[in-house]
Amino acid sequence: MTRERIYLFDTTLRDGQQTPGVDFSVEDKIAISNLLDEFGFDYVEGGYPGANPTDTAFFSRKRTERASFVAFGMTKRAGISASNDPGLSTLLQAQSDAVCFVAKSWDYHVRVALGCSNDENLESIRDSVQAARGASREAMVDCEHFFDGYKANPDYALACARTAYDAGARWIVLCDTNGGTQPHEVREIVAAVIAAGIPGTALGIHAHDDTGQAVANSLAAIEAGCRQIQGTLNGIGERCGNANLVTLIGTLCLKDVYASRFETAIDPERLSRLSSLSHAFDELLNRSPNHQAPYVGASAFATKAGIHASALLKDPKTYEHVAPESVGNFRKVMVSDQGGKSNFINALKRRGIEVAKDDPKLDTLISIVKEREASGYAYEGADASFELLARRTLGTIPEFFSIEGFRVMIERRFDSLGRIKIVSEAVVKIVVDGETHMSVAEGDGPVNALDKALRKDFGKYQHEIDDLMLADFKVRILNGGTEAITRVLIESTDSSGVRWWTVGVSENIIDASFQALMDSVIYKLMKNRELAGKIAAE
Numbered sequence: 001m002t003r004e005r006i007y008l009f010d011t012t013l014r015d016g017q018q019t020p021g022v023d024f025s026v027e028d029k030i031a032i033s034n035l036l037d038e039f040g041f042d043y044v045e046g047g048y049p050g051a052n053p054t055d056t057a058f059f060s061r062k063r064t065e066r067a068s069f070v071a072f073g074m075t076k077r078a079g080i081s082a083s084n085d086p087g088l089s090t091l092l093q094a095q096s097d098a099v100c101f102v103a104k105s106w107d108y109h110v111r112v113a114l115g116c117s118n119d120e121n122l123e124s125i126r127d128s129v130q131a132a133r134g135a136s137r138e139a140m141v142d143c144e145h146f147f148d149g150y151k152a153n154p155d156y157a158l159a160c161a162r163t164a165y166d167a168g169a170r171w172i173v174l175c176d177t178n179g180g181t182q183p184h185e186v187r188e189i190v191a192a193v194i195a196a197g198i199p200g201t202a203l204g205i206h207a208h209d210d211t212g213q214a215v216a217n218s219l220a221a222i223e224a225g226c227r228q229i230q231g232t233l234n235g236i237g238e239r240c241g242n243a244n245l246v247t248l249i250g251t252l253c254l255k256d257v258y259a260s261r262f263e264t265a266i267d268p269e270r271l272s273r274l275s276s277l278s279h280a281f282d283e284l285l286n287r288s289p290n291h292q293a294p295y296v297g298a299s300a301f302a303t304k305a306g307i308h309a310s311a312l313l314k315d316p317k318t319y320e321h322v323a324p325e326s327v328g329n330f331r332k333v334m335v336s337d338q339g340g341k342s343n344f345i346n347a348l349k350r351r352g353i354e355v356a357k358d359d360p361k362l363d364t365l366i367s368i369v370k371e372r373e374a375s376g377y378a379y380e381g382a383d384a385s386f387e388l389l390a391r392r393t394l395g396t397i398p399e400f401f402s403i404e405g406f407r408v409m410i411e412r413r414f415d416s417l418g419r420i421k422i423v424s425e426a427v428v429k430i431v432v433d434g435e436t437h438m439s440v441a442e443g444d445g446p447v448n449a450l451d452k453a454l455r456k457d458f459g460k461y462q463h464e465i466d467d468l469m470l471a472d473f474k475v476r477i478l479n480g481g482t483e484a485i486t487r488v489l490i491e492s493t494d495s496s497g498v499r500w501w502t503v504g505v506s507e508n509i510i511d512a513s514f515q516a517l518m519d520s521v522i523y524k525l526m527k528n529r530e531l532a533g534k535i536a537a538e
């Protein structure tokens with residue numbers, strides 16, 4: 001059976017830019033448009049030329065090689081001609097392959113927001129589309145509030161879509177601008193638009209996630225006949241976000257109900273880069289990835305539960321709806337107090353540690369982990385501390401150094417100008433080959449001072465930890481109150497680019513931090529000797 005083509009339209013750089021807290025520079029836009037273009041999107045909407053200096057500069061030249069590069073802007077204003085509208089002129093001067101107009105399709109909005117007549121709005125739609133076509137651009141129209149508009153006045157909403165279509169727009173995009181429409185309504189209204197004479201091959205869907213239905217609404221529109229989907233990377237966008245294209249791509253390519261009927265430009269090779277696309281975008285945004293994101297999240301194929309792990313190891317299909325590697329993700333069988341022997345054997349095997357199921361040391365390790373987790377440790381997020389604990393319990397690890405003690409002092413004082421100054425100072429004594437090394441350091445806060453002092457003089461190991469860097473530091477107070485237990489998680493990295501997590505738990509935040517720092521240093525020394533850190537693919 002020939003499959004019908006679904007076109008993927010990315011609006012990360014336009015609607016995504018309307019996300020609270022997101023503010024792209026021209027350089028960011030260039031990097032993101034390269035990612036999108038290489039990945040294989042059909043359309044990349046770059047922004048609104050003329051609305052701000054960044055978008056105007058971004059459209060000074062075409063930014064995509066493969067994808068159609070789209071400029072967004074509003075239809076001409078009522079009361080002036082298309083050729084005299086400065087906003088429209090700027091839009092048509094921008095270097096783009098296509099222009100996507102936003103047009104009102106709800107009569108209430110025409111009256112209240114535009115303050116013109118329904119006919120004047122239709123004229124704006126028609127003249128704007130014709131102007132874009134006259135400037136040799138592919139024209140498309142985002143019919144803003146289409147679903148709400150259709151519910152209020154179906155004839156007028158349809159007239160807006162029809163006017164755009166008759167004027168030569170390649171795509172009429174039905175927008176759920178306020179994000180409140182439900183999937184059954186999308187299905188019914190798209191069917192009505194097609195019944196009114198606009199073919200599905202000219203219809204797109206633009207859904208917002210205000211009721212958590214943006215992906216479901218996009219799929220409902222596809223089922224009803226739309227052939228273009230607008231959305232964003234990782235679902236960023238105004239308010240609650242847009243339809244998440246990463247999720248939609250996974251579903252369209254891997255779920256038979258869609259994959260058997262439709263095709264996109266995303267072939268299996270591109271699909272296997274879906275996780276890295278999503279993570280690269282988070283990296284550019286300087287955001288932590290959503291671990292629970294469908295398909296691409298770190299937890300999407302992770303299990304803690306012993307019963308699941310046991311079956312997964314017999315056959316992954318028992319607990320996986322698709323193969324993780326199809327989207328470039330990994331299976332993760334984690335160790336925690338929810339795990340049985342299967343979780344542990346698998347986690348150890350990944351780290352190159354072989355242990356038999358009936359080895360009593362395995363039982364010892366499991367009970368240590370379960371006891372420690374009951375007292376506040378969390379090993380599922382601290383891979384390096386787990387590996388050190390396992391190696392200590394099952395075999396031996398070299399004793400590189402020992403700690404004689406540490407002291408941290410915090411002083412709040414006034415400087416000569418009477419300003420408050422907080423000074424943190426730490427002293428650490430370590431013993432290497434029987435020789436005591438004492439280091440003192442000041443830092444931005446007590447943990448920073450302690451870290452600096454700990455790593456200041458490691459004797460013969462000093463050169464080995466010079467490239468050790470702390471990438472992240474997370475503190476969690478367990479049980480609440482000032483007498484509570486504190487858990488500290490530290491993410492470390494080095495010049496090899498490898499990252500590892502360590503954990504410390506104590507009633508004292510400084511002591512918890514010190515434990516996590518110590519584990520990080522020991523792991524680094526083990527890793528340097530290839531005694532730890534070798535992760536095998538599952």
Ligand SMILES: CC(=O)SCCNC(=O)CCNC(=O)[C@H](O)C(C)(C)COP(=O)(O)OP(=O)(O)OC[C@H]1O[C@@H](n2cnc3c(N)ncnc32)[C@H](O)[C@@H]1OP(=O)(O)O
Nearest residue numbers: 048050051052074075076077078102103104113114144177
């Ligand atoms: C649903 C969406 O996401 S649509 C995209 C929304 N995105 C943005 O608005 C981001 C970029 N926008 C901007 O930077 C500015 O709004 C600009 C530069 C486009 C316009 O700025 P200004 O001229 O100062 O107008 P302002 O933002 O105050 O108001 C929007 C104007 O556009 C008019 N307008 C809105 N939609 C349309 C439309 N589809 N067609 C014609 N005019 C429209 C409004 O009636 C209003 O006119 P008014 O100034 O006469 O009241």
Ligand SMILES: CC(=O)C(=O)O
Nearest residue numbers: 102142144145175177
């Ligand atoms: C066009 C658009 O972004 C919307 O209607 O939501």
